[in-house]
Amino acid sequence: MTASTANDQRFREFKMPDVGEGLTEAEILKWYVQPGDTVTDGQVVCEVETAKAAVELPIPYDGVVHELNFGEGVTVDVGTVIISVDTDPGAGPVAPAAAPAAEVPAAPAAPEEDEEPQGRQAVLVGYGAAPSSTKRRPRRQQPGVPAQPAALQAELNGHAAPAVAPAAPVAAPAPAPAPVASAPAAGRPLAKPPVRKLAKDLGIDLATVAPTGPEGIITREDVYAAAAPAPAPAVAVPAAVAPAPVPAVVSADRERRVPVKGVRKATAQAMVASAFTAPHVTEFITVDVTRTMKLVQELKQDPDMAGLRVNPLLLVAKAFLIAIRRHPDVNAAWDEANQEIVYKDYINLGIAAATPRGLIVPNIKDAGTKTLPQLATELAELVSTAREGKTSPAAMSGGTVTITNVGVFGVDTGTPILNPGESAILAFGAVKLQPWVHKGKVKARQVTTLALSFDHRLIDGELGSRLLADIAAVLEQPRRLITWG
Known part of the structure; x- marks a missing residue:
């Protein structure tokens, strides 16, 4: 059994379930646990608010909380991992995963498409969904482009980031040709799979979308804004919003704007x-x-x-x-x-x-x-x-x-x-x-x-x-x- 396989069996991921009838999202109101807390099967770990009601969610595993993927006040799509649990905390530190073959220097490869790997299906909502057995091939890091944080990249891929010890250093690949001037300076745009699909359906190039989500993540609203008719030149492009959720924003004209969500x-x-x-x-x-x-x-x-x-x-x-x-x-x-x-x-x-x-x-x-x-x-x-x-x-x-x-x-x-x-x-x-x-x-x-x-x-x-x-x-x-x- 490889270290990666052992880690997959050890860490269980709990996805946001559909607690109503066909609901697509829920807002995390309150966490009752923090990383390091011991939990048991059936213990309530958080309270979420759907479009119909506030509901308490029990965890279907025994173990120790490894990671909370979202903070309070964040609206999460149904089927998204919200918490991961270490079901074998007595096994010691997490074993390092083997260095992926894709890291071995090779001829420059074409960037991967935004689509999910063929054969991978969305996990149906509900309690105790088994972790996906499909592994995503690691992306080759482009020269001059900073690597994304592991936790953030894992969230965008739809699963929690396991706490993996650093692998042994790998010899740096031969210098690659400098990127062309038209390549985006920030690398691949950050967006969750549902947002990428929405952009594809609307014919929007994510590289042209101004992100407003935490840490530069492109949201659904950003895609819709990009699909709308272009504003007048005098209107400035909104700057990135701070990670902390802001329930209301007061404008210079003394207007108060509140996001429409939940029961309203x-x-x-x-x-x-x-x-x-x-x-x-x-x-x-x-x-x-x-x-x-x-x-x-x-x-x-x-x-x-x-x-x-x-x-x-x-x-x-x-x-x-x-x-x-x-x-x-x-x-x-x-x-x-x-x-x-x-x-x-x-x-x-x-x-x-x-x-x-x-x-x-x-x-x-x-x-x-x-x-x-x-x-x-x-x-x-x-x-x-x-x-x-x-x-x-x-x-x-x-x-x-x-x-x-x-x-x-x-x-x-x-x-x-x-x-x-x-x-x-x-x-x-x-x-x-x-x-x-x-x-x-x-x-x-x-x-x-x-x-x-x-x-x-x-x-x-x-x-x-x-x-x-x-x-x-x-x-x-x-x-x-x-x-x-």
Whole structure:
């Protein structure tokens, strides 16, 4: 067994997994370990933020942390090595690798192409992916071009740099002809394989791209900027950014720019897709909820609801579920690919939750089958988990309808945008004491306004109106919770 083979078996590389459904990147929020720390299989080593949620990642190996490939605040593509572990720390120092044959002086060779070696395939995301058995032939160092740091070059190649002891000196090759004047002074541009592929697809020569990443690495944004129309001559080319991540930059014109990423990026993409895909219709109704507000106070004293959080949102959610049960065709989805309407016999009720990370919409699975105490329990857990930033991607997938409680901000109502893939969303406005005609006399009553947005491909005006009217009827006369439910 060669020293190189032994090192490959000793050091295990852990790649950024796809912790959601088809996510392509995640930001490293916090490392819980440092190089030299002992870790065990299943131990959480870092917390990452995807476009859907913050998730803790466990390491699938026993050993000692050898290297952290990225710092906190860095966004990493799925499938990229983020940490390497020495699984046999008692074996002593890492054995030096044999001097590669490519280092023996030979006739000048043509530079390698940017493509990956034939037969090498991208490792599928997931835990415990085996290290690649394909070895990249070392590049011949060009005369007059400084060598890239091992750790940086390894990161660009998609794997961690093993801690290899220096090999014995090799006789310097015969002097080569001086490079031509047109050759780039800095050598081969630094860029990760996905960025190289993007540049190739866009027809961009990386040698012409101004890098802004740490240590002169070319980023996706740099490639897109190079592909965009050339700016006016007066506009200066941006200088390289410092390695430390900068969350916001204040311009000379007193403007603050914040990178769009994480939940905010996902929300923006989802809302644009929804607004320009599903034809939205929004209807409104103002309803006297005085009796519902009294029922809320009574339920707080009910022994069956002891220890549970009872609030108006709970009863609005129950009224929404009852109305859908009376009009089941509302609970559907549009399948564009197959040109079908998918009617669903289950209701996954989404609750729009404002969190420090942005707006997320986790949902209660099979909410239509829950009793009122069960619904109260799951609603409280859902909101608490969302505010802590611990909502799992699965909890935010598969929703069918949603409620957004804009009333907690003192807002009367709004025109909510559908969560992608769902058929309807109900906005619950603020409950206010207003003059209202009750039993032929004007009295002060507790009143709110509801707004229902729905996909007009699935729900026509009549069905949407009947659904909204039924929700209002339950809230005006909450005894219908029993007679209709």
